[in-house]
Amino acid sequence: MSEPFLECAAMAVELRGRRIxxxxxxxxxxxxxxxxxGPNGAGKTTLLRAxxxxxxSTGEVRVAGEDPRQASAQANARRRAYGAQQPASAWDYxxxxxxxxxxxxxxxxxxxxxxxxxxxxxxxxSQLSGGEQKAAHLAMTFASLDEPYGALLLLDEPTxxxxxxxQTLVAATLRRFAQAGGTVIVATHDLTFARTCDAVLVLAxxxxxxxxxxxxxxTPAVIAETWGASAQAEA
Amino acid sequence: MTATRATxxxxxxxxxxxxxxxxxxxxxxxxxxxxxxxxxRAPRVLAALAAGLALGVGGAAQQxxxxxxxxxxxxxxxxxxxxFGIAVLLGVAPETAWRHAWLLPVAAFSGALATSAxxxxxxxxxxxxxxxxxxxxxxxxxxxxxxVIASRSGESRELLTNGAYGDWLGMATLELTWMPIxxxxxxxxxxxxxxxxxxxxxxxxxxxxxxxxxxxGVRRDxxxxxxxxxxxxxxxxxxxxxxxxxxxxxxxxxxxxxxxGVLPCSALLGAALLLAADTLGRGLWPQAPLSAxxxxxxxGAPLFIWIARGRHE
Numbered sequence: 001m002s003e004p005f006l007e008c009a010a011m012a013v014e015l016r017g018r019r020i021x022x023x024x025x026x027x028x029x030x031x032x033x034x035x036x037x038g039p040n041g042a043g044k045t046t047l048l049r050a051x052x053x054x055x056x057s058t059g060e061v062r063v064a065g066e067d068p069r070q071a072s073a074q075a076n077a078r079r080r081a082y083g084a085q086q087p088a089s090a091w092d093y094x095x096x097x098x099x100x101x102x103x104x105x106x107x108x109x110x111x112x113x114x115x116x117x118x119x120x121x122x123x124x125x126s127q128l129s130g131g132e133q134k135a136a137h138l139a140m141t142f143a144s145l146d147e148p149y150g151a152l153l154l155l156d157e158p159t160x161x162x163x164x165x166x167q168t169l170v171a172a173t174l175r176r177f178a179q180a181g182g183t184v185i186v187a188t189h190d191l192t193f194a195r196t197c198d199a200v201l202v203l204a205x206x207x208x209x210x211x212x213x214x215x216x217x218x219t220p221a222v223i224a225e226t227w228g229a230s231a232q233a234e235a
Numbered sequence: 236m237t238a239t240r241a242t243x244x245x246x247x248x249x250x251x252x253x254x255x256x257x258x259x260x261x262x263x264x265x266x267x268x269x270x271x272x273x274x275x276r277a278p279r280v281l282a283a284l285a286a287g288l289a290l291g292v293g294g295a296a297q298q299x300x301x302x303x304x305x306x307x308x309x310x311x312x313x314x315x316x317x318x319f320g321i322a323v324l325l326g327v328a329p330e331t332a333w334r335h336a337w338l339l340p341v342a343a344f345s346g347a348l349a350t351s352a353x354x355x356x357x358x359x360x361x362x363x364x365x366x367x368x369x370x371x372x373x374x375x376x377x378x379x380x381x382x383v384i385a386s387r388s389g390e391s392r393e394l395l396t397n398g399a400y401g402d403w404l405g406m407a408t409l410e411l412t413w414m415p416i417x418x419x420x421x422x423x424x425x426x427x428x429x430x431x432x433x434x435x436x437x438x439x440x441x442x443x444x445x446x447x448x449x450x451x452g453v454r455r456d457x458x459x460x461x462x463x464x465x466x467x468x469x470x471x472x473x474x475x476x477x478x479x480x481x482x483x484x485x486x487x488x489x490x491x492x493x494x495x496g497v498l499p500c501s502a503l504l505g506a507a508l509l510l511a512a513d514t515l516g517r518g519l520w521p522q523a524p525l526s527a528x529x530x531x532x533x534x535g536a537p538l539f540i541w542i543a544r545g546r547h548e
Contacts (some may be wrong), residue, residue, distance in 0.1 A: 054441050077447025084445075090302030090437040091492035101434045101493070102446055137438075144446055 004062075005030045005183045006051065006152055011059035013043075013050050013206075020046040021057070022206040028199065030150075033174055033184040035194035037218075038203035039227055044187035045085060045156050047203065051185065052082040052154045063152055080152035081144045085160070085187075087137035089125055096121040098140040107146075111139035115169050131162045138170060148182030156187045171196065191218065202226055245503040249284075252507055256280045256514040260521070281416060282407040283510045283527065286468035287478060289419035291505020292426045293464035294479020295486065295497050299433035300457045301358070301366055304484065304542055308465040309476030311358070311366065312350045312373025317462075317469035318398050319377035320346020325391040326384035340415055343466035350377060351462045355454070398473035401528020404513055407471065418467035423502050426460045429453065430494035437492075475528040477535020478505050484542060 004027035013021035020043045028034045036044050050057040053068030053076050061067055068076050093101070095117065099108025112118050115135045125133055138158055145151045153174070159167040171193060174184045178198075186197070194200050200217040202210035204226050210217040257273040257280055258266055266273045290308070297306040297313075308314055324332050324342035332338050350373045358369035378399065385395035397403060432453040435443040444450050468475070482505040483497055490496030509527055512534075516525035 049441065052441075052445060054444055073444050073449050074447040077445065080445075082441065082445035084439065084441055087438060087442060091487070093434075093437075093492050097434075097491075097493055101431070103431075141445075 004028060005032075005064060005150075006185065007060070007062045008051060009060040011047070011050060011057050011061060013046050013055060013057045015046065015055070020206050021050060023059070024201075024203070024206070024208045026051075026201055026208070026211065028183050028185060030181055030183055031178050032198040033178050033186065033196075034199045034201065035197040035214075036185065036187045036201045036203055037189070037191060037194050041205075042203040042226075043206040044203055046206075048082070048154050048156050048185065048187050052076070052080060054082065064150060077144065078146070079150065080154060081141045083138055083141035083153070083155040083158060085156035087134065092124045092126045094121070095123055095125065095128070095136050098136060099143060102140055102144045104143045108139055108143035111142045111173075112136070114173055115139050115166060131166060134161050135166055135170070142173065142177070145182075148177040148180035151182045153177060153182060153184045155184070157189065158186060159188065159190055159193060167193075191223075194218065242499055242503065245500060245507070249503060249507050249510075252510055252514070253280060253284070256283070256510050259514050259518040264518075278409045278412055279404050279407040279513070280510065281409075282412045282471040283404055283513045284506045285412075285416040285419040286404075286471040286475075287506035287509030288423045288502045289464035289468040289505070290475065290478040290509060291482035291486075292423045292498055292502040293461045293468070294481075294505070295483035295494070295501035296426045296429065296433065296457050296461050296464075297479065298483050299429075299436060299494060299497075300454055300461070302437060302439075303366055304487075305367060305480070305539070307476065307478075307480035308347075308461060309474065309479050310374070310539075311354055311370030312377060313347050313354070313462060313465045314469050314474045314476070315374045315377030315381070316350030317343040317347040317466040318395075318474050319380045320344070320349075320466070321398065321469070322381040322384040322391075322395050325395065326388050329388065329390055336411065337414060340418055340466060340470050343469050344463055346377070347462035347466040347469070348459070351458045355458055397526075398469075400526050401473040401475040401531075402526035403471065403473040404527055405524065412471055415467040415470035418463060419471070422460050422464035422467060426457070426464065427498050427502070429457055429460075430498050433457070433494040433498075472509070472527060475509070475531055477531045477539065478508055480539055480542075481508060481531070481535050484538070 006028040009025045011021055011024045012019060024047060036047060038044055049055045061069060064079055099105035112121060117135055117139060120128060120132060158170050162170060178184050188194055195214045195218065197214060199212060200214045201208055202217055202222055209226065210222040257276050258264055260272055260276050294307050297308055298304055320342040321339055324338060353373060354369055358366040381395055381399055385392045432448055435446050435448045436453060440450050482501040485504050486497045486500035490500045512530035513527040516527055516530045
């Protein structure tokens with residue numbers, strides 16, 4: 001097996017005295033798109049934030065051989081990008097401002113193009129629909145990395161609130177990113193999307209109850225245990 | 236309008252305002268013999284300009300740090316803290332304070348910093364209600380503290396009461412004001428360097444940190460510099476609310492929300508607004524001038540209510 005690009009072992013996170021993540025292990029290789037799935041409150045967002053080095057955690061974490069918790073925010077930002085579930089801005093920037101704010105206007109303009117947002121570049125964020133705002137923030141996240149090679153994308157529900165066309169564009173962008181030598185970890189409720197990923201981690205109450213290729217991780221038994229019997233029928 | 240054009244237009248407007256301010260006074264309208272009247276008014280005009288710069292940029296910075304358009308050091312208790320710091324010094328050691336004039340800005344800075352720290356600890360979290368209620372409490376406490384000290388100290392009573400009404404510009408002399416003026420300029424220039432970090436902070440702590448911002452460092456620096464700006468401005472004017480609210484609000488309407496434009500534009504607007512308020516207060520009632528703070532409150536309070544109404548939590 002090749003060296004993993006991202007690896008965490010026995011990772012645990014406590015927030016306000018409550019254990020949210022409890023001994024999760026995960027490895028992702030360069031070129032992989034990995035989905036983290038689980039019901040509401042399973043700890044997907046917390047795990048993603050911990051992997052990004054945004055909150056304190058215990059256990060082992062390695063991104064490209066280094067512990068993101070020991071690195072500066074600037075050093076981390078060079079090799080990984082984090083996209084929040086409900087990104088929002090306190091001020092009503094123009095869509096085009098976002099590229100200048102992260103210091104990468106050209107890369108951002110390219111990403112706007114690949115998400116079919118170029119025509120909205122001169123609008124204010126408040127003039128966009130919720131899905132369009134989300135997509136603009138995703139473009140900002142993608143563009144903040146110099147190049148996909150050797151970089152990590154951590155995205156929280158990237159396709160939520162997007163229309164079908166843009167969901168497909170985002171999925172294609174993630175796949176291109178991975179094929180160019182990047183690694184992608186996505187927290188998602190969308191099991192259809194998760195089945196297209198290279199690996200799936202099933203999270204319930206902060207613990208990993210399934211990990212592997214989608215067909216092995218998302219078995220009817222795991223789905224029933226995680227989401228209940230009615231979900232099994234849906235899936 | 237681009238930030239550069241807006242800045243140039245602002246500078247031209249400000250120059251005209253300075254000329255007007257130098258020509259208005261209790262002696263009547265005009266420059267006096269050989270500019271003698273203007274020379275007498277110059278320290279007051281300089282003090283108003285410097286304090287206005289600091290108030291404008293300080294308001295924009297505080298709004299950026301708290302991601303809240305209703306934040307204003309005058310409303311969140313930071314000015315109150317600065318004046319309270321001065322009051323404590325004058326109450327405890329009035330003679331030492333006047334022998335070593337540099338102690339006044341130091342006391343103001345300590346007070347402003349203490350209230351800023353409380354505001355950060357108690358008022359954070361993005362909710363306007365929490366921030367403003369904390370500010371309300373801090374304002375009430377520091378105002379009460381200042382008045383208690385004022386009522387107990389015979390010599391400083393009038394001085395502190397005038398400070399609470401934002402009525403110190405009238406006693407501006409170069410000997411008294413050069414240090415706070417320099418501090419206002421320093422705080423303004425240093426805050427101007429925080430534009431990009433404040434833009435990134437707008438997307439939330441996680442996102443800002445994700446993009447490589449040292450969030451705690453930026454917040455600490457901005458809070459420290461805003462406290463310095465507030466302290467220095469308080470030494471010049473006393474307590475003035477609403478400039479720090481009005482200036483960034485107008486700046487965003489003119490140059491858009493990017494802090495690279497908002498911070499300098501807000502500084503210039505702050506200077507213009509404070510000078511205009513002071514000039515108006517002197518020009519309309521030359522025999523009994525209205526304080527700059529009173530004039531800004533008359534304009535600022537309705538605007539505050541208007542912004543608050545339009546803001547959806």
